Amino acid sequence: xxxxxxxxxxxxxxxxxxxxxxxxxxxxxxxxxxxxxxxxxxxxxxxxxxxxxxxxxxxxxxxxxxxxxxxxxxxxxxxxxxxxxxxxxxxxxxxxxxxxxxxxxxxxxxxxxxxxxxxxxxxxxxxxxxxxxxxxxxxxxxxxxxxxxxxxxxxxxxxxxxxxxxxxxxxxxxxxxxxxxxxxxxxxxxxxxxxxxxxxxxxxxxxxxxxxxxxxxxxxxxxxxxxxxxxxxxxx
Numbered sequence: 001x002x003x004x005x006x007x008x009x010x011x012x013x014x015x016x017x018x019x020x021x022x023x024x025x026x027x028x029x030x031x032x033x034x035x036x037x038x039x040x041x042x043x044x045x046x047x048x049x050x051x052x053x054x055x056x057x058x059x060x061x062x063x064x065x066x067x068x069x070x071x072x073x074x075x076x077x078x079x080x081x082x083x084x085x086x087x088x089x090x091x092x093x094x095x096x097x098x099x100x101x102x103x104x105x106x107x108x109x110x111x112x113x114x115x116x117x118x119x120x121x122x123x124x125x126x127x128x129x130x131x132x133x134x135x136x137x138x139x140x141x142x143x144x145x146x147x148x149x150x151x152x153x154x155x156x157x158x159x160x161x162x163x164x165x166x167x168x169x170x171x172x173x174x175x176x177x178x179x180x181x182x183x184x185x186x187x188x189x190x191x192x193x194x195x196x197x198x199x200x201x202x203x204x205x206x207x208x209x210x211x212x213x214x215x216x217x218x219x220x221x222x223x224x225x226x227x228x229x230x231x232x233x234x235x236x
Contacts, residue, residue, distance in 0.1 A: 064101040
C-alpha cells in the first residue's frame with residue numbers, strides 16, 4: 001500500500017511531518033521517493049497521451065475551419081449562378097460544420113486546460129521529488145555519522161583496549177618495583193670516591209675554622225691560662 005493515495009496527496013504533502021511520525025525514517029523516505037518516481041512516470045505518460053490527443057483535435061479543428069470556408073465559397077458560387085437551392089444546401093452544411101467545430105474547440109480548450117494543470121502538478125511533483133532526495137542524502141549522511149560515532153565510542157570503551165592499558169600499568173608497576181630494588185641495594189653502601197673526597201675536604205675546612213677560633217680565644221686570654229690547663233707540648 002502506498003504512502004499517498006493520489007497525486008494531490010503528494011504535491012500537498014508535508015514530508016517533515018511524515019518523517020517525524022515514522023519509526024524508520026530512512027525506509028520511509030525510500031518509499032516516498034519510489035512512489036513519487038512511479039507517479040511521475042504515470043503522470044508524464046498520461047501527459048504524452050493528452051498532448052497527442054490535443055494535436056489530433058487541433059488537426060481536426062483546422063480541417064473543419066477549411067470546410068467552413070469551402071462551404072462558404074460554394075454558397076457564394078451557387079448564388080452567382082442563380083442556384084439558390086444549392087446555396088441553401090451549402091449554407092446548411094456550413095452551419096453543421098461550424099457547430100461541430102465549436103464543440104471540437106470546446107473539447108480542445110478543456111484538454112489544454114487539463115494539460116496546463118497537469119504541467120503544474122508535474123512541476124510541483126518534481127520539486128517534491130528533488131526535496132525528498134535531498135532529505136534522503138541528509139538522512140544517509142546523518143546515519144553514517146551516527147554509525148561512525150557509535151563505532152568510535154565502542155572502540156574507546158572496548159574491553160580489549162581497557163585490558164591493554166591495564167597491562168601497561170602492570171608493566172609500569174613492575175618497572176617501578178625493579179627500580180626500587182636497585183635503589184634499595186644502594187642504601188648503606190659507601191658513596192663514590194668523589195663524594196667521599198668532598199666530605200673529607202668539608203670536614204677539614206670545618207676543623208680549620210674551629211682551630212682558628214680556638215687560637216684567637218687563647219690569644220685574647222693570654223696569661224690567664226693556668227699552666228695546668230695550658231696544652232702540653234707534644235712529646236717527640
